[in-house]
Amino acid sequence: IRYHNETRPSPVYRQLSEFLHEHPKPIGVFTRQTGDPMDIRDTVTMNTNILDNKNFFIETSNLVRERIPERIVHAKGYGAFGYFEVTHDVSQYTKADVFNGIGKKTPLVGRFSTAIENLGGSDLLRETRALALKMYTKEGNLDFLSLHVPIFLYNEPLDFIRFVHAMKRNPRTNLFDNAMRWDFFNLKPQFLHTILWLLSDFGLPAGYRRMDVFPIHVYEIYNKHGERYFVKFNFRTTLGLSNLTNAQAAALNLESPDSFNIDLYNAIAEKKYPSWRLEMDILTKEDLKKVDYDPFDLTRLWKRGTYRTVTIGRIVFNANVDNAFKDIEQLALSPDNLVPGILGPHDEVFKSRRISYPDAQNYRLGGNHLNIQVNAPLYDKTYNRDGMPPVRGNMKYAPNYYPNSFHGPMPYVDEARPTEMLKILHSNAIDLQPLNEFYNEIVDTDAHRQRIADNLAETMINLPAGLLKRSIYVLTLIDIGLGRRVRNALQVLKHVDQEARRNQIAECIANVNEASMRPRNKLQKTYLLPYSHGRN
Numbered sequence: 001i002r003y004h005n006e007t008r009p010s011p012v013y014r015q016l017s018e019f020l021h022e023h024p025k026p027i028g029v030f031t032r033q034t035g036d037p038m039d040i041r042d043t044v045t046m047n048t049n050i051l052d053n054k055n056f057f058i059e060t061s062n063l064v065r066e067r068i069p070e071r072i073v074h075a076k077g078y079g080a081f082g083y084f085e086v087t088h089d090v091s092q093y094t095k096a097d098v099f100n101g102i103g104k105k106t107p108l109v110g111r112f113s114t115a116i117e118n119l120g121g122s123d124l125l126r127e128t129r130a131l132a133l134k135m136y137t138k139e140g141n142l143d144f145l146s147l148h149v150p151i152f153l154y155n156e157p158l159d160f161i162r163f164v165h166a167m168k169r170n171p172r173t174n175l176f177d178n179a180m181r182w183d184f185f186n187l188k189p190q191f192l193h194t195i196l197w198l199l200s201d202f203g204l205p206a207g208y209r210r211m212d213v214f215p216i217h218v219y220e221i222y223n224k225h226g227e228r229y230f231v232k233f234n235f236r237t238t239l240g241l242s243n244l245t246n247a248q249a250a251a252l253n254l255e256s257p258d259s260f261n262i263d264l265y266n267a268i269a270e271k272k273y274p275s276w277r278l279e280m281d282i283l284t285k286e287d288l289k290k291v292d293y294d295p296f297d298l299t300r301l302w303k304r305g306t307y308r309t310v311t312i313g314r315i316v317f318n319a320n321v322d323n324a325f326k327d328i329e330q331l332a333l334s335p336d337n338l339v340p341g342i343l344g345p346h347d348e349v350f351k352s353r354r355i356s357y358p359d360a361q362n363y364r365l366g367g368n369h370l371n372i373q374v375n376a377p378l379y380d381k382t383y384n385r386d387g388m389p390p391v392r393g394n395m396k397y398a399p400n401y402y403p404n405s406f407h408g409p410m411p412y413v414d415e416a417r418p419t420e421m422l423k424i425l426h427s428n429a430i431d432l433q434p435l436n437e438f439y440n441e442i443v444d445t446d447a448h449r450q451r452i453a454d455n456l457a458e459t460m461i462n463l464p465a466g467l468l469k470r471s472i473y474v475l476t477l478i479d480i481g482l483g484r485r486v487r488n489a490l491q492v493l494k495h496v497d498q499e500a501r502r503n504q505i506a507e508c509i510a511n512v513n514e515a516s517m518r519p520r521n522k523l524q525k526t527y528l529l530p531y532s533h534g535r536n
């Protein structure tokens, strides 16, 4: 290939030249969508009767229908194909075929994304990142949707809607709005646990390839004898964790807001295949009764020393997609896509997700989205029929009702599947202890604590006075030192702000009375908000 640049450009910039190289001649005759060859005179309409040009309407109407709704969350993303390989024997924990048989490989597709940005936004903001996988196993599709922070924001399913509205754009200004966000966080301070992670040194990964990701929920799994285990899965990057500073992210953003997308494409094109070790943290049914914390609470970590961890295998991405719309935009991932041996989580958030994802995809991709090539399993024989395209084979002339006596598909019996179902009762008390522990124990240097405070202050500097005061109050409740650091950081920032804002901020900073607040020590870190009514 001849490139114009002396230095060879990276694979993303060579894509078209490579196509040219692979196809020394045009790939065929240009046709209309109906297949009839296009006369060169029909490729223009000027000075002709436009209605005589059949192609004019078809091309235009195709273009104006190109967009489909972007995902309500995780709109910005990119993905690749690869495989999962079993590296360890975990048959004592799960009978899932995909996890059994060392060396067995299962094809998969994965989509990396940022949670809040719109399609076309930046890869480099401080927000939750994700890797969602679909493994095409012999027993059906197995999807894992994982985030790069090991805890989730909330336990109340309806908080999804409220959180998404608070995080997305202000309906009038059309801008992301820190006042909306801080108002919401103050009223629901448990959300601040994830926010602290995101504003810490762990918050901004140096590309999709260098982050660990977590499905977070506790999954019930079972082996062929029907013995049950409760596990959290973790995907650990084999490249090692690496994160960006704000300055590094700003510099990369200037280079390209699509830096993570570029990095992933280039790495795979250059055969530096990104991979993750899949492991699981395990509690037995007996352990569940013994642990002194709620293992099903999505907003906190399992305590070290209470569980054991085993490795299952690894995922590897070794092929870029041919067409991003076909394979990534049309991808429909759902945490409810599970296989025998993995019964799934039982918490309320998970139950709500069983519904939300297919519902979102019915809207985004249509009722037959599971028939789209990238979503179709290796094998399926169902009694679903017809509807809006695509319908694939539509089960041809097989019986379309169940039960039937004419050898239509028959169910099987999973004798190992547990018969009793765990029921989880959640507490809606707000516990700030995990946030305090994150700030004081997981974050282990003062310099790091200072960076968190500085990042918090950046998001707070333009808050209206009342909201600023409440925000400082909540941060002080989490940890007095954190509140103090944020107040100092705001003091520094206020010098670069306008006169009026300066005075407002100075007043808020001066008015926080630490003495009037409850001491936050290890034993007394829980408080109830008025709306929790002390239920549960």
Ligand code: HEM
Pocket (backbone or CB within 6 Å): 070, 071, 072, 073, 074, 077, 111, 112, 113, 130, 131, 132, 145, 146, 147, 152, 156, 157, 158, 160, 214, 215, 216, 217, 331, 332, 333, 349, 352, 353, 356, 357, 360, 361, 364
């Ligand atoms: C009440 C809780 C939640 C609800 C209602 C919810 C709902 C949704 C919806 C509607 C989408 C867009 C789906 C689409 O259009 O294809 C989505 C995407 C996603 N969600 Fe959630 N979600 C929740 C919690 C979570 C949690 C706990 C995780 C991870 C642990 C998660 C990870 C993801 C990921 C990775 C995507 C992007 C999938 C993709 O790349 O296509 N979500 N979520």
